[in-house]
């Protein structure tokens with residue numbers, strides 16, 4: 504066996520590195536802790552599977568028949584609600600299911616379409632809108648409301664609570680309610696009273712009619 508070999512190369516190269524200060528080491532440790540916490544708080548819930556689908560109801564008054572529709576360029580799964588009878592402006596918009604309001608404000612810009620001036624300047628985006636978190640990663644969205652929502656962020660709502668009035672704010676051609684159901688961050692086919700709506704694509708125009716069963720609970 505050979506003994507230790509001396510190569511003649513300097514062996515203390517590492518000692519030339521400037522020693523890290525104590526402060527820097529502590530800072531790095533804090534950053535590491537923050538990263539681990541961030542992963543725990545943000546990523547872990549993202550990986551958790553969604554809960555079962557809540558028994559969503561149509562976002563309109565119990566017993567009323569409404570037109571559910573979509574058109575090319577809308578977006579898959581998005582549903583526009585128009586009443587089949589009576590004035591659309593100002594109709595109550597109801598929570599599809601119990602939950603907590605996570606958004607109640609303006610998306611994009613309002614524009615100037617009102618009952619008095621229905622062909623006023625078109626706004627951008629969703630106009631006055633509401634988003635409700637139903638737990639289990641399920642949420643619903645309600646767009647183009649006439650006026651500031653009747654609910655505020657953090658408010659708990661029950662199924663059937665009125666959250667706003669139907670309007671035409673934002674990018675809206677005529678007074679209607681644009682409505683979405685989401686699981687996680689994905690839009691999914693809307694279901695009402697346990698039955699799928701059948702609106703799954705915006706490749707073609709689709710118009711159907713359904714009657715709302717968003718009725719007060721019988722006690």
Ligand SMILES: [Zn+2]
Pocket residue numbers: 577581582583680681682
């Ligand atoms: Zn729409």
